[in-house]
Amino acid sequence: MKNKIYDAFDKIKADDSLKRNTENFISKKISNKSKFHRRLMLKRVLAFACVLLILLGIGGYKTYYTEASTISIDINPSIEIGLNYFDRVISVKGFGEDAGNIVKNIDIKNKKYLDAINSLMKAECLQRFVSEKCTIMFTVVTDKNKEERMVNNIKGGLHYKKESIVCYLGNKQYVEQAHVEGLSVGKYRAYLQLSKLNSEITIDDIRNLSMREIQAMINSYSKK
Amino acid sequence: MRSEIEAERAISLYADTVKRICFLYMKNNSDTEDIFQNVFWKYVLHSVEFENQEHEKAWIIRVTINECKNILKSFFRTKTTVLDEIGEQPDIVKEDYSYVLDAVLGLQKKYKDVVYLFYYEGYSAVEIAKILSKNVNTVYTLLSRARLILKEKLGGGIFEK
Numbered sequence: 548m549k550n551k552i553y554d555a556f557d558k559i560k561a562d563d564s565l566k567r568n569t570e571n572f573i574s575k576k577i578s579n580k581s582k583f584h585r586r587l588m589l590k591r592v593l594a595f596a597c598v599l600l601i602l603l604g605i606g607g608y609k610t611y612y613t614e615a616s617t618i619s620i621d622i623n624p625s626i627e628i629g630l631n632y633f634d635r636v637i638s639v640k641g642f643g644e645d646a647g648n649i650v651k652n653i654d655i656k657n658k659k660y661l662d663a664i665n666s667l668m669k670a671e672c673l674q675r676f677v678s679e680k681c682t683i684m685f686t687v688v689t690d691k692n693k694e695e696r697m698v699n700n701i702k703g704g705l706h707y708k709k710e711s712i713v714c715y716l717g718n719k720q721y722v723e724q725a726h727v728e729g730l731s732v733g734k735y736r737a738y739l740q741l742s743k744l745n746s747e748i749t750i751d752d753i754r755n756l757s758m759r760e761i762q763a764m765i766n767s768y769s770k771k
Numbered sequence: 772m773r774s775e776i777e778a779e780r781a782i783s784l785y786a787d788t789v790k791r792i793c794f795l796y797m798k799n800n801s802d803t804e805d806i807f808q809n810v811f812w813k814y815v816l817h818s819v820e821f822e823n824q825e826h827e828k829a830w831i832i833r834v835t836i837n838e839c840k841n842i843l844k845s846f847f848r849t850k851t852t853v854l855d856e857i858g859e860q861p862d863i864v865k866e867d868y869s870y871v872l873d874a875v876l877g878l879q880k881k882y883k884d885v886v887y888l889f890y891y892e893g894y895s896a897v898e899i900a901k902i903l904s905k906n907v908n909t910v911y912t913l914l915s916r917a918r919l920i921l922k923e924k925l926g927g928g929i930f931e932k
Contacts (some may be wrong), residue, residue, distance in 0.1 A: 550890060551868065551871050552875065552890035552921075553890055554868055554871075555869075560787050561786035561789065561790035565803070565804060565807060568804060568807075568808075570778070570782055572808045572812070573775065573782075573808075573811055577772070
């Protein structure tokens with residue numbers, strides 16, 4: 548419906564400068580918002596990259612220092628080496644005073660386990676415990692798919708008399724139990740084997756015995 | 772967020788409508804320019820799709836009216852007087868109809884939008900009620916009263932061509 552009110556208002560128009568100013572204002576705002584968003588996105592990407600690098604670094608560090616396998620070397624003394632996923636030594640534990648002294652005087656960390664064990668066996672501080680008749684017992688605790696290879700490597704790769712080397716496989720759950728009792732996993736495994744043959748034997752009975760002595764007890768009870 | 776091209780399209784379609792609503796409320800060009808910028812920036816940021824052009828226009832009208840009211844309500848505005856308001860007259864209208872515009876502008880605030888939306892934009896009372904978020908009966912009442920006031924001031928002829 549056209550009327551005078553319509554005609555009056557119809558004369559009112561937005562002039563070109565008003566429209567142009569508004570367009571320029573909008574264009575600037577859109578451009579600033581895009582720049583802001585780009586800067587924000589860049590900051591977010593950089594922050595994410597930093598966090599990722601840190602996590603990878605932490606993750607890498609953690610992975611390297613996560614114990615994946617344990618090899619117990621028992622003569623008397625008992626020494627346990629912890630290996631990471633790359634089969635490198637990340638921890639060395641000595642059980643008992645003698646073992647503790649040996650561990651203090653050797654540096655086998657970060658070595659591959661065979662090199663580490665060979666270095667250990669050659670160490671002067673260990674030599675006085677090693678005799679012609681002694682038995683060196685290795686107990687390997689690792690993933691099922693690595694057990695055979697590790698045992699074969701130890702038997703075939705050591706620069707030592709093969710007839711004195713005995714290898715056993717150990718159970719991962721025994722590692723913690725052994726440490727609670729203050730024993731290496733190898734000696735603990737031997738104790739478990741002995742206690743099955745004679746339930747009266749306690750951990751303290753065998754704590755200071757050599758592996759040769761423990762093995763002799765096992766042999767003796769087995770014959771009965 | 773809408774693009775620059777969409778903003779330019781909206782400005783070319785609705786600039787006159789926004790200007791007219793500003794004319795009802797504002798008395799100076801700088802406020803009108805502020806409202807223009809606010810209304811079309813809100814349009815750019817409004818991400819919801821409009822059903823059609825009528826829906827879009829109704830949205831622009833509603834936002835413009837709200838922007839005008841916000842500026843009038845602002846603390847700065849109520850406590851100060853804009854210098855360029857004094858003596859500024861809208862010189863964009865030919866003399867023929869200035870008396871009509873004066874009469875409409877002289878109405879109370881509550882009548883101005885309904886008169887403009889009904890007599891210029893051609894919206895029905897129901898549509899006006901939706902745009903202004905008012906009760907339909909209220910709109911009818913406002914229109915009827917505004918009509919009486921304008922008839923008294925200008926004679927009955929203003930509602931006829």
